[in-house]
Amino acid sequence: MFTGIVEEVGEIAAADRRADVLTLRVRARTVAAGLARGASIAVNGCCLTAVETSPDGFTCDLTRETLERTGFAERLIPGALVNLERPMRADGRFDGHIVQGHVDGVGEILALARSGEAAELTVAVPPAVERYLVEKGSIAVDGISLTVAGLRARGFSVAVIPYTLEHTNLRAALPGDRVNLEIDVIAKYVERLLAPASSRA
Numbered sequence: 001m002f003t004g005i006v007e008e009v010g011e012i013a014a015a016d017r018r019a020d021v022l023t024l025r026v027r028a029r030t031v032a033a034g035l036a037r038g039a040s041i042a043v044n045g046c047c048l049t050a051v052e053t054s055p056d057g058f059t060c061d062l063t064r065e066t067l068e069r070t071g072f073a074e075r076l077i078p079g080a081l082v083n084l085e086r087p088m089r090a091d092g093r094f095d096g097h098i099v100q101g102h103v104d105g106v107g108e109i110l111a112l113a114r115s116g117e118a119a120e121l122t123v124a125v126p127p128a129v130e131r132y133l134v135e136k137g138s139i140a141v142d143g144i145s146l147t148v149a150g151l152r153a154r155g156f157s158v159a160v161i162p163y164t165l166e167h168t169n170l171r172a173a174l175p176g177d178r179v180n181l182e183i184d185v186i187a188k189y190v191e192r193l194l195a196p197a198s199s200r201a
Contacts (some may be wrong), residue, residue, distance in 0.1 A: 002042045004096035004138075004145025006083040006168045007031050010043075013057060015076040022062040024048075024076060031084045032057055040101070042085040044169070045143030045180040046070050047101025071106045071178030081169040083143040096145030097138040103180045105129040107141070110155065112173050117162035121146075121170065124155040125181060132183040132191075140182040144168050 010028035017023075024043075031041060035053050042048070043060065052059035067073045088094070107129070110122040123141060125133070133139070133156050137148050146158040165171050173179075 001088050002045075002047070002085050002096075002099040002101055002143070003088050003094060004045075004085070004099040004140045004143060006085055006144055008084045009167065009169055009171075010057070010082050010084045012076055012078055012080040012082060014078060020064050022067060022072075022076065024060045024062055025057060026060070026082060026084070027057045028084055029056060031086050035086065040087050042083075042087075042099070042101045042143050044070075044072070044075075044082050045099065045101065045140050045182055046072070046103050069106075070103045070180050072180075074178055081172050083169050085143060097140075098185050099140045099143065099145065099182060100185055101143075102182060104132075104183050105181045107155070107179050107181045109173055109175055109177045109179060111175055112160075112170065117165070119160045119165055119170075120149070120157055121160050121173075122152070122155060122157045123179065123181075127154075129181055129183055130154055132187045134187070137187070138184045140180075142169060142179045143182075144170070 008028050008030040010026045013025040013027045015024050035050050039050050040047050041050050048060040050058040051061055105126045105128055107123040107125045110124050113120045135148055148156045149159045150157045
């Protein structure tokens, strides 16, 4: 489990395809410290497995399933910035919200309007994600725990503080960029639990 608090912004060093697997090499130092082979790591909000590690980064394998369900296919180019987070420790602080690392859909950045050092981020979402959006509710955007500030047709906006802009890949975000979205897991469980009652109505 993750919390959506980005520990480090890594950089794609290489993305090599072989058969149906894309091998991704990420440069990172903070999260690489103590990262064991086989350990989980969230890359732009997607839970991946570190198949190789070193003091200056790690390697992950991405299958076709992962590429089809995320925004990685268009963004895994050398030099691209990625948000990184190691799993939450059982004795750690819960600073964000529950993030499983399971991407629910891919959104598109419509605008990143800067106002001084802060900004307002507007994201378009697919219909499967839209119904879970709640004003003041939580959503993970590329693995960043954010609070929905406003709802719009087929999308939402969030206020981004200067710290988040500086310490995530949002500092390089542009309109048209595709982002991984994970909705609040509590909303999914509530929907599932209420489904039988709704069908009887």
